[in-house]
Amino acid sequence: MTTAPLRLLAVHAHPDDESSKGAATTARYAAEGVEVLVVSCTGGERGSILNPSYGRDITDLDEMRSVRTVEMAEAARALGVQHRWLGFVDSGLPEGDPLPPLPEGCFALTPLEDAAAPLVEIVREFRPHVITTYDPTGGYPHPDHIMCHRVAKEAYETAGDAERYRGRGEPWTPLKLYYNHGFSMARIRAVHEAMLGAGLESPFGDWVESRAAREIPEREVTTRVPVADYFDARDAALRAHATQIDPDGFFFAVPRDLELDEWPFEEYELAESRVATTLPEDDLFAGIRPPEETA
Template sequence: MARSLRLMAVHAHPDDESSKGAATMAKYVAEGNEVLVVSCTGGERGDVLNPRLKGDATILRDLVHVRRDEMARAKEILGVDHTWLGFVDSGLPEGDPLPPLPEGCFALEPLETTTEALVREIRRFRPHVMTTYDENGGYPHPDHIMCNRVSEAAFLAAGDPAAFPHAGEPWQPLKLYYNHGFSRARITAYHEALLARGSESPFADWIARWDDRPERTITTRVPCGDYFEQRDRALLAHATQIDPDGSFFALSAQEQAQVWPTEEYEIALSHVPVVDGEDDLFAGLGDLAEADALGAEPAPVVVDNRQEPTVEMPR
């Protein structure tokens, strides 16, 4: 059945959108839905991670514009819309003790400031569903953790007429999900597929590092293997960040689609009931979303699966 729904994917840096949920977004665009990627920062403090490009003076001299150009190419490949939220990359502090975060960066902005900026985008685009990172940021990068905080706060505030009244007409998104990038089960499946064909696997160390860490809950598996090749092209568009010889591409898109043809999500907040075994981020919206029935009205939260963070925000 034809439909036109709206998905907003909130990410910390350019390239995150192509490594987390990109095939899902491409699938929804192909089905006639609208998808908006929000990049909270410009990735200004990122390093050049592609060994082929390390030391390229032209790139290092103008990394800000290079990363913007990469994002523009990835956007076109995925078919999504895109906006910059306008905050400055915090960088990833390293060392012992950890150095302080740079003044004026995204992670140090007042939550009210970052929330208002995202609320404006929500009220402009009017998404039915949003995606972001879990309470620990997926991994403890300060911008990823802040991305979680601002996404949750904006999801709850966007439909409230009393919240940020100058930031547009109220709009209530219906569901908020956490992206699940690389679960232990998925990486193990890739590892075993490589060994079965007689190839060396780059994933043995990944699996060993998991130790006894608990697995996240997966509530939704979106079948999107037909879009893995498109996802990989979007990833490769971020040439400074992605090594074309790296572990992302140890299995071809076609092999990955055979081994693990879904992308996974965890429901965080929902204004509609969520059933077990979801295979669609828009599941359960039905006529409510088609008619925008809850679109501009505050609604009670039916599902709240948020957890307390187990890592602290670097400062």
């Protein structure tokens, strides 16, 4: 058990990931008085313009970084969270057969200890009780997402060890590590079937068929955090990323009332814990909160 204030660190690969993965959770905890810090490992410099209504193209990495810096600040305000940049350069998503090499100096090619050192320093400074990030697959095979997992896991495992990363602050041992599961097949199928049952066109039809056809294994969901009251904050944060998010597109295709009825929570996998907890959970701080604060 620990005393307030509780602290949550959410580690993401690019600006906009914090708004599409666990955003309502961070908004909820921030509103409840938890100190929440989002870390973006890269500046999203090599992201494409994914919003067809954005109105212009951006090909210069420095310009894209500047634009996405402004977007990220607005998203953080919408969620009510603190934000830090880890400072690495977006690796881009390689395409083709065979895949081209990753660009020199990018995040995914950075040696692990060099990439993890600034995050270890942030962990030792911010002193989070809980860290969230992606599972070992990255959630999808973007090299920055996979590297983000590696870096966050390294920081979770080593930040409390005084012999590791010397000169990077006083040791601090986080208590729990979670993986985001924002696009689980259970959620996708439930919302897909509800939309079809309501006579609506589902945005998940092709997704359900392709995921099922490839027999992608589902990772364990241990924790469902109720977040129905914070979908507005999530949506505002998504819209802040105007280069990436189409306000008439995929992320807004499910009617809010249907989403509230079918899936009013966000899902996580408890990957590691240094405290006793009982699964399933409905709180990332289960086993950490003082008894009087536990519902």
